Amino acid sequence: MTRRLVLTSESARHPFRQSLPPPAVAPARRSDDEDWKLFALSFAAFFTCFYSFIF
Template sequence: MAQHLALPAPAARHPFRQQLAQAQPRKPARPHNDDQDLRLFALSFTAFFICIYTFIF
């Protein structure tokens, strides 16, 4: 059975929910930078190598 009501949103059936403004769609999340883990590993490895090299010599 089709409903022929003029609602701001199809899910707003309760009178209180009908008074609320319709929710705005959210912006899509930024894509995750996949090479961030690789950069952190390279930075940590380099820092560790420099520290050990400094202590040895």
């Protein structure tokens, strides 16, 4: 048997795969400003919860 187990060209020829739209482009990476805002919000939420359990 000389046939390979997986042929990449056969998957593209399937009628269902041909009917699908092309894959979506990945969204751009978020800016560093949003990362800092998320960090500050998470820190404030943790501090508030921790402080409320102590007192």
